[in-house]
Amino acid sequence: MAEPKANEHMEKIVSLCKRRGFVFQSSEIYGGINGFWDYGPLGAELKRNVKDFWWRSMTQKREDVVGLEATIIMHPKIWEASGHTSTFSDPMVDCLLTKKRFRSDQIDPQSGTVYFYSGAKDSTSEKVSSEAYSVLIGNGKHPDHARKIARQFYTTRGVANPELLGERTELIEGTVRYNPGNGSLFTEPRPFNLMFKTYVGPVESEDNVAYLRPETAQAIFVQFKNVLDVARQKLPFGICQIGKAFRNEINPRNFTFRSREFEQMELEFFIKPDETASKSSFPGEPGTEPSWGWEQWHKYWVEERVKWYESIGLSRDVLDFHWQQKSELAHYAKATVDILYKFPFGTQELEGIAARGDYDLTQHQKFSGKSMAVFDEETKERFIPHVIEPSAGVDRLILALICNAYTEEETTDEKGLKETRIVMKLHPRVAPVKVGIFPLLKNKPELVKKAQEVRDLLRAEMPVFYDDAGAIGRRYRRQDEAGTPFGVTIDFDTLGETPDLKDTVTLRDRDSMQQQRMAIGDLVPFLLSKIR
């Protein structure tokens, strides 16, 4: 049974997240709030490290990508142009019999005879349902069709042997209130707006409705021209952004995986349309070939992103890839590749890399009336750029890193007793704390003093954690759970008990538990080489 095991595994991870301060439930003392999560001390550092590393990799280390930080609340027209206002607020209905959900605007109007019932009573017990119900059947069909469906419905309402009450019929035309599949009545249409709504200004009127952005991408598109004007970039080039987005999810699930408030790291990489690109000069610098068409750029970014995940410890064998079929593609996309991680609760998406064509800029040109076209000096052509969009969810990446790092190791101690060592094998680049610093013994002031000197030396360069409480092994194990990749212990040799070893410390590796002797002066360069 794989299922209970996966749950058990996930529960251990959730438990560790709370115990060590990676993730807390938002507003916990008030009972929590569904779909919102906070990061504790270790989680906040981990997330910051991931975002900083992404930002450095995407923009600071590249010539051809610049950054942007836009507001969460933007002009509501943006969401009309992007299609979110219409597709995010469909009225939905549920079939009362099968519970299947439909968009009420996609139901084909039907005609026929409606059989109404006021309720049903059980023929063998006293049980009664007084819930009204009705069934639509095609004209000329036998009434028993309707009665059969109605009896099924009342059975689901707890009436085991329903005897239908108050039957009456009515001819009806062009209704969308009944399930075309089985004739069952739907629930009342309920609006489903996945965007969080608010009002700009003190008056709550329809004129000043605004939305919390459901994705960060649109901000980049609407500022495209401004960035192009100031950034001294030529196509192809990109604009990236890290920021919060909000979706009022129907059903948040799987710990932080699907939250209502989440953070995205997105790049919109603008390229020439294939016709223009094919006339452009070749070759350029690696990663900036101007003559590449969208398919080459798309592949390029998929590969870049996979390499990036590898560089923070998510190797190709824990990732999975899904090239979306034509039928799965969103309305704006020419091609989409999902990068997925094998979570304990299933293989789920971390990032989507979409070739969006010129859909977004064209929409904004249409809705704003402002030209989004650029002029290409080389080919003397004007065109609306096309876009490749690698869009990653930060919070689900953090969860993937945590799941991937969580390791239980069976070890045997000196007495031959089996014990479990829990280690968070986070990549040193993203680990919240880089090094733990320990005096071998607390009750020897010389050791403590020297350890504090080492702490101060290292603290200037990286996050450190100083601990002198309890046995040394216990302190190592505590840092194992926090994911701290290195431990430095100050012992009597550090103080010069063995003259050759004066001013050296033991450096313990979290994953192998191996120790090596290192001069204090070598610590900073060594550690920096591991964490950068």
Added chain:
RNA sequence: GCGAGCGUAGCUCAGUCUGGUAGAGCAUCACCUUGCCAAGGUGAACGUCGAGGGUUCGAAUCCCUUCGCUCGCUCCA
């Protein structure tokens, strides 16, 4: 949103059926001990039993409502 299960200390859980003023282990803090891989000693702190309401002389326990979590369905432009 529907259905099922669950909610007691920081964590894992016992106690709930059979109502009588709250327990264990681990973790935490202090001191001691500890010469390199946790769980030695002493002491301390920690829960209005998810919340609200009801029944009762008395509710963690029974009833109702609600919030949260998990699973299945649904949803995920």
